Amino acid sequence: MARTELGAYLTARRAHVTPAEANLPVTGHRRVPGLRREEVALLAGVSADYYVRLEQGRERSPSAQVLDALAAALRLDEDGRLHLFRLAGLGPRVRAVGVRDRVEPGLLTLMDAWPHNPAVVYNRAYDILASNAIADALFHGWAHSRNLMHMVFTDPAARAFYRDWHDVARNCVAGFRLGHGAAPDDPRVRQVLTELLDVSPEFTELWAHHDARGKTLERKRFDHRDVGPLTLTMQTFDVRSAPGQELVVxxxxxxxxxSEALALLGSLAATSPRA
Known part of the structure; x- marks a missing residue:
């Protein structure tokens, strides 16, 4: 029986937990990093045979109690736990009705009222649905793509633009994985996933790690061709009126x-025509 997404996720997550972190003794030679299957089973209070069946896809319906125990054993955060429950069919998933691409007019007005704060709205596929003038200036008018995943992984200029490209790439994939878990059958999400797996070895490698994590408060360092280095803090908000959309400011x-460079960028944005 083919391994399921749930089995692949469990395998990937136990590789990231060391015996010391789990308060287990280190005994014998370990062929792979992280915990052994029998150690996860011990920590979760299930039989080793049952846990092996879960990883191999021969058991597909674990209870919520078992999932809670596995989440604790694998030291999952809230996003990881939510992703685990979704993969097991016990978490909320979105019906495959397509990614909503309409941004509420009131939100557009609010974004335009922030001339000094780059703001964007994107969906689970990381398509940019709306952006204000200074965000357009920050991201060079979206000349390469209005999809953030494509921008990060297929634009040659991205590695210079994002001064910490590897961290940005890893966080983008983790966020995309969380959105994919919420709506795995959404055609646009699947399209972007297929495209990136076809063209980007870096994306493919990160995708295989099975990290699932939403965006939180974070700082990003940019090197902008017009205003030079920028270090900006990002705040991310769910758009309540449109599940699946996120606002980043x-x-x-x-x-x-x-701050001075951002003010200069705002001045440039104010004097440049928008597409």
Whole structure:
């Protein structure tokens, strides 16, 4: 029987937990990093045979109690736990009705009222659905693509634009994986996934790690061709009126060089025609 997404996720997650982290003794030679199957079973209070069946796809219907125990054994955070439950069919998933691409007019008005804060709205496929003028200036008018995943993994300029490209890439894939878990049958999400697996070895390698994590407060470092280095803090918000959409707002530390560079970028945006 073919391994399921649930089995692949369990395998990937136990590789990231060391025996020391799980308060287990280190005995014998280990062929792979992380916990052995029997160690996960011991920590979760299930039989080793049952856990092996889960990883191999021969058991597909674990109970919520078992999933809670596995989440604790594998030291999953809330996003990881949610993803685990979704893969087991016990978490909320979105029906495959397509990714909603309409942004509420009131939200567009609000974004345009932030001339000094780059703001974008994107969907689970990471398509940019809306952006204000300064965000357009920050991201060079989206000249390569209006899909953030394509921008990160297929634009040659991305590795210079994002000064910490590897961290950005890893976080993007983890967020995309979480969205994919919520709507695995959505045609646009599947299309972007297929495209990236076909063209980007870096994406394919990161996808195989099975990291699933939503965006939180984070800082990103950019190197912009017009205003130079920028360090911006990002705040991410779910759009309640459109499940699956997220609003990301960037800001700079007051009175910092990045704040001055962002002000210059705002001036450039104000004098440049929008597409």
């Amino acid at each position: 960037h800001h700079a530390e007051p009175s910092s060089p990045s």
